[in-house]
Amino acid sequence: QSGKVALNFTPTKEDYQKVYNKIVEFVEDAGDYDDGSYGPVLVRLAWHSSGTYDKETKTGGSNYATMRFEPESTHGANAGLNVARDLMEKVKQEFPWISYGDLWTLGGVCAIQEMSGPKIPWRPGRIDGFAANATPDGRLPDATQGADHLRNIFYRMGFNDQEIVALSGAHALGRCHADRSGFEGPWTFSPTTLTNDYYKLLFDEKWVWKKWNGPKQLEDKKTRSLMMLPTDYVLITDKSYKKFARAYADNQDLFFKDFSAAVSRLFELGVPESQWVTSEPWEMKTKEEQEA
Numbered sequence: 001q002s003g004k005v006a007l008n009f010t011p012t013k014e015d016y017q018k019v020y021n022k023i024v025e026f027v028e029d030a031g032d033y034d035d036g037s038y039g040p041v042l043v044r045l046a047w048h049s050s051g052t053y054d055k056e057t058k059t060g061g062s063n064y065a066t067m068r069f070e071p072e073s074t075h076g077a078n079a080g081l082n083v084a085r086d087l088m089e090k091v092k093q094e095f096p097w098i099s100y101g102d103l104w105t106l107g108g109v110c111a112i113q114e115m116s117g118p119k120i121p122w123r124p125g126r127i128d129g130f131a132a133n134a135t136p137d138g139r140l141p142d143a144t145q146g147a148d149h150l151r152n153i154f155y156r157m158g159f160n161d162q163e164i165v166a167l168s169g170a171h172a173l174g175r176c177h178a179d180r181s182g183f184e185g186p187w188t189f190s191p192t193t194l195t196n197d198y199y200k201l202l203f204d205e206k207w208v209w210k211k212w213n214g215p216k217q218l219e220d221k222k223t224r225s226l227m228m229l230p231t232d233y234v235l236i237t238d239k240s241y242k243k244f245a246r247a248y249a250d251n252q253d254l255f256f257k258d259f260s261a262a263v264s265r266l267f268e269l270g271v272p273e274s275q276w277v278t279s280e281p282w283e284m285k286t287k288e289e290q291e292a
């Protein structure tokens with residue numbers, strides 16, 4: 001699994017594009033899994049591997065891919081991400097020269113772009129670390145909490161309110177699983193396509209507390225088939241968050257632009273400048289662009 005890989009060549013952008021294309025194959029070959037795509041869970045893996053960053057101590061982040069190690073791999077927040085890590089392991093078998101941090105973040109980039117999202121500028125340079133680099137539990141957000149908790153967590157990574165709201169739009173994708181987080185259900189009607197529907201639904205639907213034995217979550221009164229976490233709902237109750245949520249609900253292009261910038265930065269957290277192989281991040285080509 002770890003061990004040194006003899007680098008008898010310097011990978012180029014084309015080599016990383018080959019990895020990207022292999023990830024596309026695996027994402028699409030999901031059969032009955034969830035909504036027919038591994039895309040959302042790959043986005044969650046990339047985010048949880050990056051979102052442990054602490055700007056004060058400069059620890060955590062995507063550099064060392066420490067989620068490979070216990071106890072980080074078994075932190076409650078990471079429940080279910082073994083699915084995504086196992087999938088990426090298959091890609092790693094074919095491209096043993098790529099670091100896990102580069103592979104996981106490229107997986108997130110690929111998933112977002114292939115699910116109709118914006119281009120996410122990305123560059124390689126992360127290195128594999130050790131179990132000693134693993135981060136303590138509690139660095140990722142707790143969905144049962146409120147606006148101040150989100151600020152504590154995301155300010156620690158170096159993000160502001162606007163970026164918190166933009167990043168949260170990733171919840172247009174995927175769903176909650178009772179056997180992973182305890183929560184249940186998707187946020188939108190199109191969980192494998194990135195849109196600004198997450199913000200639109202927050203404003204347009206009436207959200208009521210779900211009556212069930214699980215953790216506190218909201219459901220849309222009309223269809224009762226969609227969900228919001230307590231931390232999602234604060235985006236329209238907190239005054240500062242709300243103005244950005246409104247702007248993204250009204251303008252998908254603005255959301256895509258801000259989402260792209262924030263995600264690109266998120267995936268680079270914790271990587272020393274000297275490690276990047278290029279000063280300008282790359283735009284990887286989508287499958288569609290290569291077929292055109």
Ligand code: CCH
Pocket residue numbers: 040041043044047080141142143144150167168170171173174175176177178180181182183229231263
């Ligand atoms: Fe998230 N997220 N997330 N999230 N998340 C969950 C699922 C996804 C929080 C809690 C949860 C971001 C921010 C937050 C995704 C991307 C992002 C789940 C369900 C919980 C709980 C897990 C399960 O049961 O499978 C909280 C709290 C925050 C606070 O801000 C950010 C930022 C991103 C990415 C930029 C994606 C995608 C999913 C769906 C995963 C899947 O398997 O479908």
